[in-house]
C-alpha cells in the first residue's frame with residue numbers, strides 16, 4: 320500500500336494566490352475550515368468586490384476571462400450565464416454540481432473538504448452575477464466529510480452576513496443549501512440532477528428547454544461544477560487578463576486546472592497546474608513516475624468516459640483542442656494511468672460494468688446495450704469469445720454513440736471501449752475461444 324501523503328498543492332514554497340489561485344491557501348494550512356483563517360488569506364475579497372459591481376459587470380469579466388466549465392464538457396461559463404432570460408421578479412437558482420462520481424475523479428472532494436469557504440464565496444459571487452435567489456450544492460451522498468464541512472462553513476458565512484437578506488448592505492438576498500444525493504452517477508448529468516433535487520426519479524430531461532430557461536421547479540437555473548465556481552472570485556479580484564495569462568505556452572484554454580493521477584504511479588494525487596501542462600509532467604514529475612518495475616501502457620486523460628491515449632501522446636499540451644485532435648477528450652484532467660501488466664479487456668469490462676450499473680434505464684440503447692457490452696467483454700475476458708464478438712462490440716460503440724441515446728452517459732461509456740479496440744485489438748482477439756462455433760453471445 321502507498322503510504323505517502325497525497326501531494327495536493329504541488330510546491331508549497333512557491334504556491335501563491337497569483338499562480339495557484341485555487342489551492343495556494345493549502346500551502347499555509349492543511350485545511351481552511353475556519354472563516355477567520357480564510358479571511359486572513361484573502362478570503363471573501365472577490366465576493367465583496369463583486370457585490371460592489373453591477374451583476375452585468377461581474378458576468379462581463381467572467382465572460383472576458385473565457386472561464387470554461389470544469390464538469391467535463393468545457394462549456395464557457397460566461398456564455399452559459401448570458402443565456403438566462405431577463406429577471407422577472409420570480410425565483411431563479413444556482414446549482415453547484417458536486418456529484419463527482421466519475422471513476423478516477425476526486426478533485427471536487429479536495430476543494431469541498433479542505434476549502435469549503437472558497438466554493439461558498441464562488442457561489443455568492445456567481446449568484447449575484449446571475450440574479451439567483453437561492454443556491455444548492457448537490458453533493459454526492461458518500462462525501463460525508465465534505466457535506467459536513469460545507470454546512471459548518473455556510474453557518475459561519477451566514478453569521479457574518481454573507482448569506483441571507485441584504486448581504487453586506489448590497490440589497491442582494493441569497494440563501495444557500497447543501498443537498499446530498501443518494502450516490503448515482505446519472506445525478507451528475509445536470510437535468511437528472513435537477514429532477515433528483517426536486518424529489519423525482521433521476522432521469523435526464525429533454526433539452527430544450529435548457530435549464531437556463533426552465534430548470535429547477537421550472538425556473539431559470541444555472542448548473543456549474545465545483546471547480547468552475549471556485550474560479551469566479553479570483554477572476555473578479557484579479558481580472559480577465561491575469562486569468563488568461565495563467566495558462567502555459569499557447570494553450571487556448573485559460574487559467575489553471577486541478578490535474579490528478581491515479582493508477583500505479585508512485586504518488587497518486589492532485590496538483591493545480593496551468594492548462595497546457597503535458598501529461599508527461601503530471602505523471603513523471605508530480606506523480607513521481609510509474610511504480611518500480613512497471614511501464615506505462617496507456618492513459619485516460621480525464622476520467623473513465625474519455626478515450627485512451629498512448630505513451631506517444633504524453634508530450635502533448637493538455638488543452639481541449641489538442642487532446643481532441645489526438646482522439647480523446649480533456650474531461651476532468653484526472654489521468655488514469657494503465658501499466659503494462661493490466662489486461663485491456665478486463666480493464667474495460669470493469670469500466671463498462673460501472674456504466675451499465677449506473678444507466679438510468681430511460682432509453683433502450685443504453686439500458687440494454689451496456690449490459691450486452693459487459694456480457695461480450697466477460698466472454699472475451701474468459702477466453703470464451705465468439706469470432707463475431709469484436710464486430711459486435713464495434714457495432715455497439717456506434718449504436719450507443721452521440722445522437723442515438725437520450726443523454727451523454729452511453730456515448731461516454733463507449734469512449735474507453737472504442738479506443739481500447741483501436742489500440743489493443745490483439746488483446747480482444749486473444750479472448751476468442753478456439754472452438755467458437757458452439758458459443759454464441761448474440
Ligand SMILES: Cc1cc2nc3c(=O)[nH]c(=O)nc-3n(C[C@H](O)[C@H](O)[C@H](O)COP(=O)(O)O)c2cc1C
Pocket residue numbers: 387388389390391392393394396416417418419420421504505506507508509510542543544545547548726727728
Ligand atoms: C452521465 C453524466 C455524469 C456527469 N457527472 C458530472 C459530475 O459529477 N459533475 C459535474 O460537474 N458535471 C457532470 N456532468 C456534466 C453536467 O451535465 C454539466 O455539464 C456540468 O455540471 C456543467 O457544469 P460546468 O459547465 O461548470 O462544467 C455529467 C454529465 C453526464 C452526461
Ligand code: SF4
Pocket residue numbers: 505523677678679680681682683685686724725726727728729
Ligand atoms: S443514455 Fe443511459 S443514462 Fe442517459 S437517459 Fe439513456 S438510459 Fe439514461
